[in-house]
Amino acid sequence: MTTVTEAIRYVGVNDHHVDLFEGQYPVPNGMAYNSYVILDEKTAVMDTVDILFTEEWLKNVAEALGGRKPDYLVIQHMEPDHSASIEAFLKVYPDTTVVATAKAFAMIGQFFDLDLEGRKLVAENGASLSLGSHELHFVFAPMVHWPEVMMTYESTDKVLFSADGFGKFGALDTEEDWDCEARRYYIGIVGKYGAQVQNVLKKAADLDIQIICPLHGPVLKENLAHYLEKYDIWSSYRAESEGVMIAYTSVYGHTKAAVELLADKLREKGCPKVVVCDLARDEMTEAVEDAFRYGKLVLATTTYNADIFPFMKHFIDHLTERNYQNRTIGLIENGSWAPLANKIMKGKFEKSKNITWLETEVTIKSALNAESSAQIEAMADELCRE
Structure with missing residues (x-):
């Protein structure tokens, strides 16, 4: 478990078993499936992980919670490498409220046979959710790169939970250049949706972002202008x-x-x-x-x-x-x-x-x-x- 800020803990996992991410992208250094816990008067878990790592992830979550019960499970993206452990999580923490977009809830119904009546909160674009001294602001990011995607901005610590945005190939316990594998990841997976990424970048420009927490790859804390510039180049289809x-x-x-x-x-x-x-x-x-x-x-x-x-x-x-x-x-x-x-x-x-x-x-x-x-x-x- 890694401390992102005083209130935010990293609880993700490394996958060194995968050879082809999404069945087509070679990942010689594996993959990271990222998840985060926010600790405040109320607690929030940000996304889950691939089904092969459910037990490891649940142990990480329990350690971060330190005996507390999670109030919210925020689902930003329904691709199975991030959503496959939803059902297992809710068996352990049945009183948790699930927060997601309406389109994400429709997909939850497709992937799982779950009754979420009375324990779901439909996120609206631009809406906020208070955890106490920390506040989550939901930023819809449709087709980056699925239609149900949202990002979440935490305004106290100035953290952007960026879903698949700003992600890269490679597990977090390996050393490799961010630009190269983030570029291959972006172009391969998100490259079709440059216009949609540009829309999200315009929204991000209005936020005071100090930390980016993606669903793949390292937490980004320094030289954020570099990463934002790369995304602007890639999503506007300019030569780099x-x-x-x-x-x-x-x-x-x-x-x-x-x-x-x-x-x-x-x-x-x-x-x-x-x-x-x-x-x-x-x-x-x-x-x-x-x-x-x-x-x-x-x-x-x-x-x-x-x-x-x-x-x-x-x-x-x-x-x-x-x-x-x-x-x-x-x-x-x-x-x-x-x-x-x-x-x-x-x-x-x-x-x-x-x-x-x-x-x-x-x-x-x-x-x-x-x-x-x-x-x-x-x-x-x-x-x-x-």
Whole structure:
């Protein structure tokens, strides 16, 4: 158990058993499922944890309560990694009042067979709940990243309980860079909902926030401007860093050779950062992260079954379903008899906003030759022009 403030205790758990978070995101350093207890005239427990850690969490809660009974269980988000222990908690503490949005209560009814008559409090956007000297203010955050989500601002200690916002991959007993794994977490899980995150950031700007308590990742107490700036960049789909990300697939090595030539040319011309990703072998979620991090993207693939190679198709789908926008994209295709990849790749971005296409497109017919090598040179020049 960790002390957040004199009145707030951390009672979350670390999960080192999970290999894929949400069934798709590799988490080599595990995950943290965060929960907090607020101690005042009345006590409040903020969210629960994944079902595999119910018993450990209940012990943490009991230790923090020190023999007291919880008055409120505040549910900010109904995703099972945070809500799965609700039923077990209420068996131990049956007199607790559950506080949640109306949409969250509807989901509680879907996940559990619980009769909450007489022990539920429907939170309203902007409403407050007094615990004594501490007061909770509810801030609705719909579609960040589920529709029932709310955040809670505690105005005495100036703490924002931010639900999945400002979270990251990784258990709390491991040391790793916040930016990298928070970026991968945000873009993968919340990235589609930039407009909704922007709305919440505008609400947060009116609050005096000294501490952020997310449902994943560390409690944030210092340099909060850094984290808020990152979220503003990510949720407004602006490039975070200067550089070029090259994502490719290659069957027999000829497309790879073109990519390596382009990367060499970019470095020779002083490109600040060149990131190359083999979509068939490198971790897809990290490739998606880099595509959002940098302002320029080059896609290189083969024509395959009158379409594009599956890993490239999958990668572009990841980008477009997360509202990829405000970027410059260049295209490289390879085809031995009927090159179609550039046209198909471009078509997959037809609903994307503010995409600037390089004038130079590269077409390789089987293997690099003088003509396609000259196109690579021209593409490097165009990428480095700004």
